[in-house]
Amino acid sequence: MPYPTDFKYTKEHEWIKSDGKSATIGITSYAQGSLGDIVFVELPKPGAEITAGKTFGSVESVKAVSDLYAPASGTVTEVNSDLNTAPEKINQDAHSAWLMKITLKDPSELNSLLSAADYEKFVAEEGGH
């Protein structure tokens, strides 16, 4: 599964794509694969503050609930409301089915995240598929 090289990744399997000021956040293809059929996504409302490393919502498969962890701190500007009615879009294409957009509080936070190559190595070590 190709991981876009212009994204950064967390060990909790979120991706973030940033232009330096704002960012788009989602979960990785590996994450959707281990979750299985995604049936429910719970996200904060626009205006909410999120903090790097803290939970900001959850995603549910048929079997389980998983917390979502913020890859960076910031303010939510938009959430992907398509996912309310069609959460399976994450299963279909996790790297384009984004969860939400934020304005970054401190863009330098992204420096500590994983590159595509590092993330790929990380999931391969975690057990892969």
Added chain:
Amino acid sequence: MPAVEATTLTVRKTALNGIHRQMGAKMVEFNGWDMPVEYPSAGGIMAEHNAVRNGVGIFDVSHMGDIRLTGPEALAAVQHISMNDASRLAIGQAQYSALLYPQGTFVDDVIVHRLGEDDYLLVINAGTREKDFNWVQDNTRQFNCKVQDLSDDFTQIAIQGPKGVDLLQRLTDANLSTVKFYWVTRGTVCGLKGILIARTGYTGEDGFEIYIPADEATSARVWNEILEEGKEFGVVPCGLGARNTLRLESSLSLYGHEISDTINVWEAGLDRFCKMEKPDFIGRAALQKAKTEGLKRTLIGLEMVERGIARDGYKVLDDGGRETGYVTSGSPAPFLKKNIALAYVPPEFAKVGSTVKVEIRGQGVMAQVVSTPFYKRPKKG
């Protein structure tokens, strides 16, 4: 019951473990067993679930245990340790029943099969195998009968769904059209003689469970032949994930959830399988007493009204936000396309049509009490 498990707990594997892995199944530890939870290659839990509702799916249920009671007093022994009336079973018939503690609570739920004149087979849960066997042995000592643990002798494969009968019929000489639901027969299956074939299951659909020798080569051959022969019926392998959603949609109890050693028969709503007219069985006196005292809690079906999924262990709240009960099993229902749950609440909250709240991550989310089962298979017309 030992309070502490051995520290070197090994995860057990069924004879089909290698096949599951070969097929790319996602494996999980379930009650000490390494089992497939879903097969991404078959489309995952939802696809597996709907294959069983609409066509046919197969499950490795070899982790289930089997206890055989034989001998002149086998019936008396079964009658003493189980709540249903085994004297009503003809040879070749089976019944849902349960083993109870003297308090009227559950050791386990079981299917009792009468295989011969004085020959009974109890099929029990994976997580309670040793406990059940010890309990059955301890409580049948006064009877002239032999108690055997046959759990490791069989690979048990469940073939479930409306097309299950057509699929299995191609692989056996037994005339399945004469085997009614909850009856058993023996026949040649995939060339193996004298295989026990039971028209039973845990999915709310028509279907069969077959008991074949537990060696790996035979188990793999039979599993693969069923999948090969079932291609034109759209057969898929199914994991424990679909097994759970299927049984929940059909409101079938799961040990450790709807039934346990602290829940009694009346609370669980299993009255129709408990024959109080039997003069004696373990738990009867306590149940008699509980009946006169009335129910403190009862099992209800819930359907989420507001957005949210109730999960096992979540609290049930009244309108004022006070905790009244808890969810025993909750999940999306892949066939009904609703979010459903089973829960224990005091009887005053059990009225069908009334609403309660389920606490989901700190929020009270509205749910409606509905009648169960959530799903009932259509009658063959």
